[in-house]
Amino acid sequence: MRLIPPMDDEPPPDYVAFVASHQQQLRAEAYRLVGGAPVFEEIYRDVLTDLAGRWRRLRWLGKTEAHMRQRLAARTKQWREDQVYDVEVRVLRPPSPAVPVRSPGGSLALRKAAVLEGTARAALDALADAEIAWVHAYLRSQWRRALAYAIGSVLLVLTMIQYMAWLSTDPL
Template sequence: MAYLFPPMAEEPPSDYVDFVAGHLTALRRDAARLTDGDPYANQLPGEVLADVAGHWRRLRWWSRLRRGDAAADFLSRRLVARAKQWREDRPYPVDVRSVPSDARRPAAASIPATGAASCLAAARPVSVAQGLAPLLGSTIRVTGRAVAEAEIAWVHAYQRYCWRRVGRVAAAVVLIVGGIVQIMSHLSAPIP
């Protein structure tokens, strides 16, 4: 059967798993920061990844169209929205403080360098591997944890997709039956 919009796959595509592997650590760190480290907020990254999985095909298409990373933008927007919803659902206030970026960064030792020697030292890679690193593909490796998180998020998004599909079919049936009843009542009315 040909579909205008093909149904969602039951298994996550490999590019989604790679996306989760690349963003999982930062997502967990940001979720902990936004929820003030509350241990009950551990489900927040999974919910955000499920939101991304539900829109994955559209986000990939939008990324190709804009030549940007629409999925990462959507991930950050959903994380902020989910964290706000999480804070509103708490029976106690959550204290979230912004820490200046300079306070998190350790103090670097100042090494005085002068002239052309400092420019050469800054431009030259330390090793051959560092010189070849820009030429190689991504160094992000998919771990078992990232695959598990991607699979779980995809399953949750697929369940939402199935329930929405059932809801759309039920709404269509109600509208069709209502339309038929309306037409039949109009046709059966006595002619004046």
């Protein structure tokens, strides 16, 4: 019996529904906060991962949206602190390929995407984002659990050594 049960390896349906309902809002807010930088996708996924790691407790407390907004602000602030140095950018013309690249209709995936309805893709996109974030949070929880076991084992051995040393001292 465990005091805190381990995290499931599959996202619960309520988490997937939450991600699907807040996906557009969260993406737009992340895009707005970073000023349109391409890193907004990374911040978006990191926020979902942070939310997935604490999902059971946040859902129980009813603070899922507040935590999502707080983590978005924290991740954006962390990104802004990393943007300290000015960068000089020179745009060079890319070299022309030796063999001309031509694709009459694009890849098979692009041709199929044109046939799919937008709503079908949006639902799959939300599911994919939710599952990716859940897997990252699951792996993070596994690392934390292993680290807790290692630290607990070291502390147990040190406590036993200290106790044995205390028992072996001669009372005067």
